[in-house]
Amino acid sequence: SQKQEQLDAVTRFQQYLRINTAHPNPDYSAPVSYLNDLANSIPNLRTRTLYLTPNKPLLLVTLYGSKPLLPSILLNSHMDSVPAEPAKWSHPPFSAVKTEDGKIFARGAQDDKCIAIQYLEALRNIMEEDPFFKPVRTVHICYVPDEEIGGFDGMAKFVESDEFKEMNVGFFLDEGQASTNDKYRVFYADRSPWNLVIKAVGVPGHGSRMYDNSAMENLMKSVEVVSKFRENQFDLVKAGVLPNSEVISANPVYLKAGTPSGDGNFAMNMQPSEAEAGYDVRLPPTVDPDLLKKRIAEEWAPATRNMTYHIIEKGPLRDIMGRPIMTATNESNPWWAVFKDAIEASGGELSKPEILASTTDARYMRRLGIPALGFSPMKNTPILLHDHNEHLKDTVFLEGIKVYESIIKSLSSFEGRAQTI
Numbered sequence: 536s537q538k539q540e541q542l543d544a545v546t547r548f549q550q551y552l553r554i555n556t557a558h559p560n561p562d563y564s565a566p567v568s569y570l571n572d573l574a575n576s577i578p579n580l581r582t583r584t585l586y587l588t589p590n591k592p593l594l595l596v597t598l599y600g601s602k603p604l605l606p607s608i609l610l611n612s613h614m615d616s617v618p619a620e621p622a623k624w625s626h627p628p629f630s631a632v633k634t635e636d637g638k639i640f641a642r643g644a645q646d647d648k649c650i651a652i653q654y655l656e657a658l659r660n661i662m663e664e665d666p667f668f669k670p671v672r673t674v675h676i677c678y679v680p681d682e683e684i685g686g687f688d689g690m691a692k693f694v695e696s697d698e699f700k701e702m703n704v705g706f707f708l709d710e711g712q713a714s715t716n717d718k719y720r721v722f723y724a725d726r727s728p729w730n731l732v733i734k735a736v737g738v739p740g741h742g743s744r745m746y747d748n749s750a751m752e753n754l755m756k757s758v759e760v761v762s763k764f765r766e767n768q769f770d771l772v773k774a775g776v777l778p779n780s781e782v783i784s785a786n787p788v789y790l791k792a793g794t795p796s797g798d799g800n801f802a803m804n805m806q807p808s809e810a811e812a813g814y815d816v817r818l819p820p821t822v823d824p825d826l827l828k829k830r831i832a833e834e835w836a837p838a839t840r841n842m843t844y845h846i847i848e849k850g851p852l853r854d855i856m857g858r859p860i861m862t863a864t865n866e867s868n869p870w871w872a873v874f875k876d877a878i879e880a881s882g883g884e885l886s887k888p889e890i891l892a893s894t895t896d897a898r899y900m901r902r903l904g905i906p907a908l909g910f911s912p913m914k915n916t917p918i919l920l921h922d923h924n925e926h927l928k929d930t931v932f933l934e935g936i937k938v939y940e941s942i943i944k945s946l947s948s949f950e951g952r953a954q955t956i
């Protein structure tokens with residue numbers, strides 16, 4: 536019966552959530568084996584495992600279309616999760632406990648193991664409803680490693696592979712974020728992350744002395760300047776001028792200084808000769824990265840105050856044509872209407888497309904000019920990704936399967952004009 540099938544889908548979601556794939560040492564063989572078996576339990580799906588990096592497999596699931604020369608659809612889910620602190624959870628983070636009211640607690644419940652299972656359950660339902668279902672376009676799902684740490688051994692390598700090029704991807708769907716209201720959210724771009732380290736050197740000396748140009752003084756001045764910038768950006772958000780994801784964030788993530796005293800503490804009567812601060816900086820695709828670089832060089836880490844800095848750019852801001860990395864959500868992108876109509880056909884509604892405040896693997900697709908949207912069908916749901924007590928309601932999970940049934944059917948049967956660039 537339908538009721539039993541729904542229970543089974545929830546059970547499979549729980550089973551997948553019980554596989555611990557948290558960093559820093561995710562074991563990818565277990566989720567690959569689970570998903571591979573699940574895909575093989577559904578008629579007509581083919582699977583392949585790629586080892587682009589040793590111990591970091593990537594699973595591909597394919598349903599061939601009747602016109603295999605048309606660009607294909609690719610649905611993505613990363614297999615890894617961020618760590619969890621079990622002591623701070625009300626249920627163990629890899630237990631996938633379901634409470635009376637249907638909440639399933641697990642690290643990864645929202646980010647993004649829900650969509651991993653929903654894609655397959657949607658295909659299962661489509662095939663059960665019509666055993667002869669054959670899409671026009673080929674539909675692929677990829678399950679990738681390492682998204683949470685930047686995707687360098689995952690999606691970044693995959694898009695360079697021959698297997699990927701042969702797939703001729705025309706449209707890409709990746710994870711999004713929960714919405715706390717009745718509409719689903721959809722994301723057409725990500726912010727790009729920079730790791731910024733600013734370092735100060737200065738005159739060392741006795742802890743009792745007052746003098747100019749100590750490393751600490753130099754660094755603290757910079758920290759104040761960055762904090763002021765952060766405050767100004769945040770004020771734009773608080774005043775409702777721009778959303779969170781359209782300002783530049785510069786959040787301090789560590790401070791490092793002091794002269795070790797040998798017992799794990801610091802010598803309190805030493806003014807150190809070096810000090811540094813680390814920042815997580817995120818840039819919306821709409822900003823000019825060179826302007827920020829200039830500001831960092833002139834104001835945040837000026838050489839005149841013995842400061843140096845180092846930026847590690849963790850993702851591109853411009854595509855291969857030099858344009859800001861974003862997917863059009865208007866009539867210039869034929870996939871947009873197909874996607875939107877499919878959501879509406881399933882009874883859902885989309886809120887205004889947004890830029891994602893954080894970063895996903897979708898940037899590797901967009902960089903190539905492949906239209907890519909971030910979408911996780913979770914509405915009326917608290918946003919709990921990377922938080923303690925991450926959970927998702929069974930009813931929301933099941934509703935998401937229905938949404939993907941509609942999306943997969945519509946995207947895969949769309950025959951219109953759709954080039955990759």
Ligand SMILES: CSCC[C@H](NC=O)C(=O)O
Binds near residue numbers: 682685728893894895
């Ligand atoms: C260096 S890319 C990091 C990707 C990561 N993604 C999800 O949280 C993020 O911090 O946004």
Ligand SMILES: [Zn+2]
Binds near residue numbers: 646682710
């Ligand atoms: Zn994620």
Ligand SMILES: [Zn+2]
Binds near residue numbers: 617646683920921
């Ligand atoms: Zn995440």
